[in-house]
Amino acid sequence: MRFGDAPPTEVWTYNGTVPGPLIEANMGDRLVVDFQNDLPEATTIHWHGVRVPNSMDGVPLMDNAVPAGGSFRYEFTLKDSGLFWFHPHVRSAIQVQKGLYGVIRVRGLAEPSSDLEQVLVLDDIKLRADGSISEYLDDASAMIGRQGNTLLANGVVHPLLRLPAGGVTRLRVVNTANARYFTLGAAGLKFLVFGTDGSPYAKPFEAETVMLVPGERLDLFVKGPASGDVELMALPYERGHMTGNASPLAVATLRFSGKPSATELPAEPTDIEALPVPASPSFRIALSEQAEAGNIRFFVNERQWPDVAAWTPGAGVSVFEVVNESEMDHPFHLHGFFFQVLSRNDVAEASARRVWKDTINIPAKSSIKAVVRFDEPGRWMYHCHILEHAEGGMMGEVSIP
Ligand code: C2O
C-alpha cells in the first residue's frame, strides 16, 4: 500500500483494502461474515457499537480468539441503525494500526435526506522513513498512545472530496486512530451535529468545530458554500502531557461544485427515550495512570486488566460513574450496550443533548455519570479506547447473568 509520498507500506487488511470493505445493511438484517484468518497470529473481529450476542462480540475473554489459519462465522441481527465499525480485539494497538478496521452502515426506516452521504474514516499511522509501520512503543507513546505522523481519511493521505455546492452533505465520521483525538474545523463551514454513536441527539445543534475521540462517531450535516475549496483541518487539542502543542493538520480538501439544491437540513428527530434512573447507588469506575522508572501502567479501580474485579450489576437499568483521576483525558468505551449521560462533574446533562453513546471522552480530573440498560447476558468489556492504554491495563468487565 502507498500512503502519500512514503515508500510502500506493508499493511494487514480485511479483504485487501485499508479501510476494509464498507458493509451496508438495513436495520433488522441478519449479518453473516465468514472470517478466515490469514494473519500469522490470532485475532478477532469486534463489532464496535453493534449490539450483538456475547459470543459474537469478538473479545478473547471466552477463549474464542481465531488462531492463525483458523476461521469463524460471525452472525447476528442488526438491531440498530447507525454507523458502526469493526476491528480486532487481540493486540489491538498493533493490529488496528496495521490497517485492520472497517465500517458498517446500517440504515433505518426513516433516514434524513441529503444530496450526498459521505463516510469519512479518520486514522493516523506512525510511518518510519522506510515506509514501514513501527511496532516499537517508546515511552512517550506508551504514555499518550501511539500518535501517528501520517493522517489518513478513508485510507488516503489528504484526499480531495467532491461535495455538492449549495446542497446538503451528510458526513458520517468515525475515528479509528489508536490515540489521536480529531478536532475538526473548516473555515466558513458550520456543522449541524445531528447524531453520534447510537442515535441522533434529542435536539441537533450547530458547531464550528467538533471532536471525535478514538472509537467515536459523528453524524454531521453541512450546507456547502456556492463553490470553491475548503480545507478540513484537524485542530490541536490538549488531552494531557502537552499533546496540544501541535500545529493544525490538513485532513482533506472539500471541493464544492455543482448546482444548488432545494434539500433542507434535517428537522429534529423523533424523541429519544430517556432511561429511568434507578435509586440504587452507582458503580464507580476510576481511571488512573502511574509512571515509574519508564514503566507506564494504567489502572481501573487501582488494578490492571485482567486483575480488575468484574462489575456484576444484574440485568436491568444501572447507573455508573467514570472518574478520571489521571493527568490526561481517556475515551471510555462500553461493549454491548449504549448508555445515556446523566451528568458531567455533577452538572446535569441538558435534555436537548440526550443521545445514546458507546464511547465518550472523560477529560482529565473529571467524571461522568451515565445510565445503561443491561438486557443481554454475557461478559462485556469496557476500556479506554486509546489502544495502548487498554493493552496497558485500562480495561474492565461487566458480567450480566
Ligand atoms: Cu472499539 Cu473494545 O473496542
Ligand code: CU
Ligand atoms: Cu467496542
Ligand code: CU
Ligand atoms: Cu486512556
